[in-house]
Amino acid sequence: FLIVDLLPVVPRTREVRERAHGVGPPSAMGLLGNIGRLVAILLIAYSAFDIRMHAIRVYGRVIHEFDPWFNFRATQYLADNGWTKFFTWFDYMSWYPLGRPIGTTIYPGMQITAVSIWRLLNNFSSLSMSLNDVCCFVPTWFGVSSTLLVGLITAEAGNSANAGVFAAAVMAIVPAHLMRSVGGGFDNESIALTAMCLTFYLWIRSLRNARSWPLGVLTGLAYVNMVAAWGGYIFVLNMIGVHAAILMFSGRYSSSLYRAYTLFYVLGTYGAMCVPVVGWSPLKSLEQLGPFGVFALMQLLELSNTVVSRRKLSAREAFKMRSYIFAAAAAVTAVALAALVPTGYFGPLSSRVRSLFVKHTRTGNPLVDSVAEHQPASDQAYYQYLQTWNCYLAPAGWLYMLAQILIDYANGWLGGEQDADARIAGKTFLVAYGIVGYYFCNKMVRLIILLGPVASALSGVSASLLFDWATAQFGWLPQLANSGDEGEEVDDYLKSKGSAKAAAAAKAVKVKKEAEEKPAAPRKSGKKKGGKMQSELFKAYDSPPIRMLRVLLAVCVLWAQLKYFRDFYHVCQSMAEGMSQPSIMFRAHLRDGTPVMIDDYREAYWWLRDNTPKDARVMAWWDYGYQIAGMAERTTIADGNTWNHEHIATLGRCLTAPEKHAHRIIRHLADYVLLWTGGGGDDLAKSPHMARIGNSVYDDICPGDPTCRQFGFDRQSGAPTPMMANSLLYKLHSHKHRPGVEADPSRFQEVYSSKYGKVRIFKVLSVSTESKAWAANASNRLCDAPGSWYCAGQYPPALQWLESKKKAFRQLEDFNRGGRDEKYYEEYMARMDGRVPSSSGQDSIGGSGQDKPSAKKGSRKSSEAAVVGKLRTMISNDAQDDLARLLATEPSMIKLRTSDGRGPLWWAYEAGNADLVALFLAAGADAEATDSEGMRPADLKA
Numbered sequence: 008f009l010i011v012d013l014l015p016v017v018p019r020t021r022e023v024r025e026r027a028h029g030v031g032p033p034s035a036m037g038l039l040g041n042i043g044r045l046v047a048i049l050l051i052a053y054s055a056f057d058i059r060m061h062a063i064r065v066y067g068r069v070i071h072e073f074d075p076w077f078n079f080r081a082t083q084y085l086a087d088n089g090w091t092k093f094f095t096w097f098d099y100m101s102w103y104p105l106g107r108p109i110g111t112t113i114y115p116g117m118q119i120t121a122v123s124i125w126r127l128l129n130n131f132s133s134l135s136m137s138l139n140d141v142c143c144f145v146p147t148w149f150g151v152s153s154t155l156l157v158g159l160i161t162a163e164a165g166n167s168a169n170a171g172v173f174a175a176a177v178m179a180i181v182p183a184h185l186m187r188s189v190g191g192g193f194d195n196e197s198i199a200l201t202a203m204c205l206t207f208y209l210w211i212r213s214l215r216n217a218r219s220w221p222l223g224v225l226t227g228l229a230y231v232n233m234v235a236a237w238g239g240y241i242f243v244l245n246m247i248g249v250h251a252a253i254l255m256f257s258g259r260y261s262s263s264l265y266r267a268y269t270l271f272y273v274l275g276t277y278g279a280m281c282v283p284v285v286g287w288s289p290l291k292s293l294e295q296l297g298p299f300g301v302f303a304l305m306q307l308l309e310l311s312n313t314v315v316s317r318r319k320l321s322a323r324e325a326f327k328m329r330s331y332i333f334a335a336a337a338a339v340t341a342v343a344l345a346a347l348v349p350t351g352y353f354g355p356l357s358s359r360v361r362s363l364f365v366k367h368t369r370t371g372n373p374l375v376d377s378v379a380e381h382q383p384a385s386d387q388a389y390y391q392y393l394q395t396w397n398c399y400l401a402p403a404g405w406l407y408m409l410a411q412i413l414i415d416y417a418n419g420w421l422g423g424e425q426d427a428d429a430r431i432a433g434k435t436f437l438v439a440y441g442i443v444g445y446y447f448c449n450k451m452v453r454l455i456i457l458l459g460p461v462a463s464a465l466s467g468v469s470a471s472l473l474f475d476w477a478t479a480q481f482g483w484l485p486q487l488a489n490s491g492d493e494g495e496e497v498d499d500y501l502k503s504k505g506s507a508k509a510a511a512a513a514k515a516v517k518v519k520k521e522a523e524e525k526p527a528a529p530r531k532s533g534k535k536k537g538g539k540m541q542s543e544l545f546k547a548y549d550s551p552p553i554r555m556l557r558v559l560l561a562v563c564v565l566w567a568q569l570k571y572f573r574d575f576y577h578v579c580q581s582m583a584e585g586m587s588q589p590s591i592m593f594r595a596h597l598r599d600g601t602p603v604m605i606d607d608y609r610e611a612y613w614w615l616r617d618n619t620p621k622d623a624r625v626m627a628w629w630d631y632g633y634q635i636a637g638m639a640e641r642t643t644i645a646d647g648n649t650w651n652h653e654h655i656a657t658l659g660r661c662l663t664a665p666e667k668h669a670h671r672i673i674r675h676l677a678d679y680v681l682l683w684t685g686g687g688g689d690d691l692a693k694s695p696h697m698a699r700i701g702n703s704v705y706d707d708i709c710p711g712d713p714t715c716r717q718f719g720f721d722r723q724s725g726a727p728t729p730m731m732a733n734s735l736l737y738k739l740h741s742h743k744h745r746p747g748v749e750a751d752p753s754r755f756q757e758v759y760s761s762k763y764g765k766v767r768i769f770k771v772l773s774v775s776t777e778s779k780a781w782a783a784n785a786s787n788r789l790c791d792a793p794g795s796w797y798c799a800g801q802y803p804p805a806l807q808w809l810e811s812k813k814k815a816f817r818q819l820e821d822f823n824r825g826g827r828d829e830k831y832y833e834e835y836m837a838r839m840d841g842r843v844p845s846s847s848g849q850d851s852i853g854g855s856g857q858d859k860p861s862a863k864k865g866s867r868k869s870s871e872a873a874v875v876g877k878l879r880t881m882i883s884n885d886a887q888d889d890l891a892r893l894l895a896t897e898p899s900m901i902k903l904r905t906s907d908g909r910g911p912l913w914w915a916y917e918a919g920n921a922d923l924v925a926l927f928l929a930a931g932a933d934a935e936a937t938d939s940e941g942m943r944p945a946d947l948k949a
Contacts, residue, residue, distance in 0.1 A: 174467025
């Protein structure tokens with residue numbers, strides 16, 4: 008029945024077409040449908056806002072996570088100091104003693120937007136809000152706006168208001184959107200997604216008809232907003248470029264397409280180049296030159312078409328003219344490339360972009376590899392962030408859109424009439440967006456946020472098709488039911504495509520009947536026979552028994568939609584609660600079951616703010632740099648910008664070195680050392696990453712072992728290895744908490760321990776006042792030209808001995824260039840994969856670094872059995888903290904298999920421990936692997 012109802016029938020006369028699309032006088036049912044859609048949109052907007060308010064209701068108006076604290080600090084600086092100082096701001100409170108130029112390394116769209124809203128609310132309305140409160144609410148407000156924009160995109164592309172409503176309903180609560188738009192999550196993506204959706208909507212709207220191209224101006228302006236907001240603007244630029252190229256090469260090129268794209272590209276590129284962090288990259292960066300090529304090709308095509316039209320050339324002459332134009336352009340391009348390429352004018356693909364085209368799980372850079380969101384998306388990630396509703400309906404919507412496009416093209420190729428209002432450009436965009444979005448998020452899990460809008464749009468198309476068919480079965484077309492020619496009535500009813508247009512469709516029937524009463528030219532017998540068969544088919548379809556069956560089926564369809572969307576809603580609500588955890592505070596229960604709010608992290612930062620000098624320098628792992636600078640208002644050694652790998656490696660060396668050696672360095676850089684303690688994801692769990700990153704620059708930390716396996720805990724006894732036991736990190740972390748572990752009181756003094764033991768702060772004794780004064784002297788600050796993104800800086804003279812030990816390691820954006828240390832890279836990748844490097848004589852299963860190369864086969868088997876037993880015991884005892892530390896130290900343990908082909912993930916499912924399942928999946932466990940009996944881990948779910 009659905010196949011029959013969804014046949015794409017094109018109205019044959021202008022009057023019938025207009026009436027079928029509701030151009031005629033509005034009907035009562037049409038008005039009721041519009042009211043229903045308006046109410047639905049209001050409810051959807053409220054739901055989008057309400058689901059994002061969970062964090063604010065529970066935790067208050069608190070900035071979340073790590074990066075948002077930098078965004079807030081930068082926003083406060085803009086509000087206090089204005090534009091000029093903001094864009095020339097060089098921050099010496101971060102990356103001490105090097106510093107960081109903020110104004111030329113930041114995407115300022117979020118800060119500008121938040122400050123503008125704050126000023127509008129306080130100067131032009133009665134609603135007075137602090138800047139902190141505005142920043143907390145910005146993600147919720149923009150979550151609503153992006154929801155509505157996805158509805159507009161879907162309605163425009165699908166030419167269906169109902170599809171837009173369903174798409175907005177999905178986008179409002181889908182976890183792929185929630186993950187970056189909960190209250191307090193003041194991150195770039197929270198406003199960038201709105202800018203992206205606005206750009207996409209205006210782009211496809213500018214292609215609706217020949218008169219819509221001026222909207223290309225607004226598309227370009229929206230794109231500039233996107234560029235200012237987030238580095239993901241490259242995806243938006245290339246997505247529009249790909250779409251324009253598809254239309255151009257598929258025979259859909261027109262002057263309106265040329266004008267819309269030219270306006271978008273010229274205005275958008277000029278505006279993008281005005282953003283300091285972007286600069287000239289649109290004309291130099293390889294990942295942005297594709298859309299420029301499309302722009303240039305369109306100029307040549309339009310020029311050739313104009314010449315041919317004005318000179319009224321024949322087909323042969325037109326071909327020759329176009330050949331001359333394109334040949335000349337190719338020659339000029341070749342000369343330009345020959346001149347520019349040797350000069351290094353064109354920059355290489357950045358490492359992050361390059362990784363999207365290379366199948367990998369690790370880059371070889373331990374700093375990049377330590378970030379979980381850089382890993383490829385697993386099947387479970389799609390079900391987690393898109394849910395079953397989208398995972399099934401979105402592909403169906405994609406196939407439907409593709410079928411509509413192919414049918415329209417087939418009509419054109421076969422000489423038939425193409426529907427001028429089919430919105431093929433919009434449909435082509437969603438189909439292309441679906442392919443590109445899926446590909447890229449399949450390479451990097453954090454990009455699943457880009458898949459949220461298109462998945463919502465495509466699932467909205469599928470849901471509306473089912474809904475429109477089902478609601479149209481309940482006899483809302485009395486004119487059709489009482490008419491004589493049922494087959495023709497159904498034919499025209501199908502053209503109406505939805506109950507909201509029922510009255511217009513009924514009038515179309517009358518118009519069509521009047522037209523058919525006029526004499527017509529005789530048709531060939533074949534067509535007459537085919538028309539008679541079609542009429543009989545439709546008569547059977549609209550017969551009373553089938554009509555009753557259709558009504559019953561419609562009831563089932565509507566009930567199933569309601570049921571599955573209700574389940575989808577409740578799951579999303581549950582996930583929203585989990586995503587609303589601010590990370591700097593959380594709810595927990597004491598041993599006696601008393602609920603408490605753990606606020607140790609903020610209290611520790613406030614202690615630093617209130618009890619240390621303003622020029623105090625705090626050493627902590629780079630994760631916490633933004634929070635320390637934002638809440639404690641103190642100078643930090645490194646933060647989440649991670650622009651200087653070698654400086655972070657120095658930080659890693661300080662924390663993993665023996666206490667005496669570490670103090671020798673730290674006394675020249677910091678006044679306090681702050682550690683996250685208390686289990687879970689604390690600094691001890693992160694310590695293997697610290698050692699690996701440090702060793703990538705200082706190869707004397709773990710000689711001959713890029714993965715630093717000797718820095719960790721013994722897999723069997725759980726005792727720290729000698730290197731770990733002697734490290735500063737272990738001594739400060741376990742100071743007086745473990746027997747015999749105590750920091751040297753002549754070097755480090757504990758000055759603060761949080762209420763629940765989550766943070767410990769130690770004062771550095773014997774601080775070098777000479778080095779501190781040297782770094783504070785402006786004449787010793789070494790930077791490139793003002794406005795440059797890079798500031799090399801320099802360390803105090805007392806640390807020159809440390810500088811001499813460094814091994815040059817390319818920064819993140821240069822990691823794809825040549826000159827790599829192949830031996831280091833091979834060893835690192837082999838050991839991280841649990842393999843023995845070819846250059847090593849070891850035969851190990853991945854232990855603590857103490858396995859003997861000459862171990863016999865039998866002893867190795869017994870060792871494996873002991874490891875398996877220890878691991879299974881930890882799983883059965885729910886030792887999450889110990890397992891997290893073990894996997895951080897020995898990542899290859901996640902790939903351990905016993906003789907039955909099973910490993911940790913199977914055992915976690917068997918124990919019914921969802922927390923451990925999540926831990927193992929995050930550590931790289933393969934959810935689709937099978938054991939010797941062909942069973943997947945989830946098959947053992949308790």
